Amino acid sequence: MIGSGIFIVSADMARTLGSPGWLMVAWIVTGILTVIAALSYGELAAMMPHAGGQYVYLREAFNPLAGFLYGWTLFTVIQTGTIAAVAMAFGKFLGILVPWFSENNIWLEFGFLKFSTVHIAAIGSILLLTWINAQGIKAGKLVQNIFTFSKVGILFAFIVAGLFIAKNTGAIEINSKIFWQAAKIENDQLISLTGFALIAAIGTSMVGSLFSADAWNNITFAAAEVVNPRKNIPLSLLIGTVIVIFLFFLTNLVYIQVLPLRGTPEGVTVFERGMQFAVNDRVGTASMFGIFGEYATIIMAFFIVISTFGCNNGLILSGARVYYAMAHDGLFFRNAGKLNSKSVPASGLVSQSVWACMLCLSGTYGNLLDYVVFAVLIFYVMTILGIFLLRIKQPEAERPYKAFGYPVIPALYILTALFIMVILLIYKPIYTWPGLVIVLIGIPVYFIMKKSYK
Secondary structure, three states: OOHHHHHHHHHHHHHOOOOOOHHHHHHHHHHHHHHHHHHHHHHHHHHOOOOOOOHHOOOOOHHHHHHHHHHHHHHHHHHHHHHHHHHHHHHHHHHHHHOOOOOOOEEEOOEEEEEEEHHHHHHHHHHHHHHHOOOOOOHHHHHHHHHHHHHHHHHHHHHHHHHHHOOOHHHHHHHHHHHHEEEEEEOOOEEOOOOHHEEEEHHHHHHHHHHHOOOOHHHHEEEOOOOOOOHHHHHHHHHHHHHHHHHHHHHHHHHHHHHHOOOOOOOOOOHHHOOOOOOOHHHHHHHHHHHHHHHHHHHHHHHHHHHHHHHHHHHHHHHHHHHHHHHHHOOOOOOHHHHOOOOHHHHHHHHHHHHHOOOOHHHHHHHHHHHHHEEEEEEEEHHHHHHHHHHHHOOOOOOOOOOOOOOOHHHHHHHHHHHHHHHHHHOOOOHHHHHHHHHHHHHHHHHHHHHHHH
């Protein structure tokens, strides 16, 4: 969950809401939704501790087509697109520490395709992590543990410094005056947001926070390799999600204590640009500058290099387990259903890395991720709806853990997520229809796969 998004998305959210208070509300709503989803997924994870996670839940609750559409979207965009985006962030920030890695250092150019040293770093990191994870679950787990503890520790240090050491009284005073005064920027003018317009703004702003908080469910993909999964997966879903969401909330609290939320794109200093117009939306780096001064860029670059490398290890490790489950159902490349000598689905890892590397080169991964947030919400809603369906279809099935607050809490998630989806359809169609199209393209692909296996 902790990648590069938390240091970037709050800038766009600040432009959408224009209010420190409502920015924090958007993060609180994101946190509540994510924790509710984790609590609900726990029932399915304990009930079906199999490789594939969410793919298996959708297949069992609905039908194989529903499961395939999720797996299709996961492979084409969600997992691989995220891997590509995180890897490119790794390469760009590595360039701050080692200037040879630069988007301007072009090695090859063919039409619109450019191959820079940043691509070398990004693709190299994907291939390295794929190779490490192909050596067995222990190797991938070791890397994951090292980088998880490192990035959580560094993020915690950043929060402590921002909250207790380097508070900016000027920023706090400015933000306190507009704390609940929501306003959007339109034609270089501030337009006040109230009533339904404010609710809609909160919903649309959450595209960023929901993306940052995503991947919390990835542990379910590798359920078959978890010790005592019926107990440990629900527990890790809850504990991991709560810790990360709390850290994200505190990180945004640091932002509004170090920088003014509102700013101007013509500003010279990070203070004048504020959160809204932080250079390249890098509000984390701007805040770090307010805390550590001239060393901020290097410190933040070091942290993001560690954060993105560790984040991608988890994404690469978990994704191949979904393709493994799909291959066993005749819905993915046959070789993806085979284990290597280390009991790892190496072919799935390779397929995933090849497509992620191609997305790195295409330069379209950023747009794809924007488009897919809506699709991700569709599958989350369907999966939690699956809890209700499976209670009817399989009432006698063993459920070591039952969804917290069932049926009210899971239903609350479904209704809230559906409301956000409607808001996105109305106010941000550019983010919704393409994602829906990607999902629907999977329908003919499903029947082609079924026919080819026969």
